[in-house]
Amino acid sequence: MPRRKCCRRQQNKPCTCEMGNLYRFVEPIVLICLARLGTAHGYQIAQEAQQLAVTHAGVDVGAVYRTLRKLDERGFVSSEWETENSGPSRRLYTLTDSGRSHLGQWSAVLQEFMESLAEVVTHCEKALGQ
């Protein structure tokens, strides 16, 4: 069941958002962004994350902040407030060794998931072709 938000609704192309709630892979995407950026704050990660979004709806900013909190609780990232700069204060996150290893787990899982999905796509086209 579609909701409202999407960049494709106005156009006539098939849209990832028309098919219900797909999994957006927010956790691995956040971890990848952190690995690339080194120490970073939530807003920055959210911006970077859009490039890796797997659906047309992009990555939800709220989900990014919630994910960072969850990762912090589990020790996959460390964090501290940055108070020196001007502007709104922000929380700086850094990937821990444990977090890097967790991303390694994700890498293996995503690889297999992708291969299985590729098979589904093949079967899908075959089924439609008949």
Next chain:
Amino acid sequence: MPRRKCCRRQQNKPCTCEMGNLYRFVEPIVLICLARLGTAHGYQIAQEAQQLAVTHAGVDVGAVYRTLRKLDERGFVSSEWETENSGPSRRLYTLTDSGRSHLGQWSAVLQEFMESLAEVVTHCEKALGQ
């Protein structure tokens, strides 16, 4: 957060079930099975669906029945009770034209989703390699 069910928990390999609730793509998988089988009943579809499962947990049988009901409500499949054969009575489902077209939508969506996911995997490996 992992739960209990899985074929990999005992082994020491990374497991799709360790990463929380991934999307299982039950709807397109059910549609593909129906397209391949022609008219079929839920149990049969559930069995066939296991071959296309994208995670180590397989496809939940309960989810298959719920999905078939949902597809029926939306006119993507038609159904009727089969009473003639011996054994427990069963509901026979058939893909409608509308359902076949819906599977076509899924095909395009899955294709794009898969390509985006492939990019995430690439970035993941690159981030870990540094």
Next chain:
DNA sequence: ATATATATGTGTAAGTTACATATAGGGAGG
């Protein structure tokens, strides 16, 4: 009789997403 396989479902807690909303600092323009 008991167990197992076939067959169709429901119940429920937990996880994830979509989208709206709240709060606050700082800069640009009227």
Next chain:
DNA sequence: CCTCCCTATATGTAACTTACACATATATAT
């Protein structure tokens, strides 16, 4: 000064999907 917009963090909530357990019933094999 007021308003608008951008940066920045965060919460609220309904809808959706999954994991797993459980209920029900028929037929067959032991």
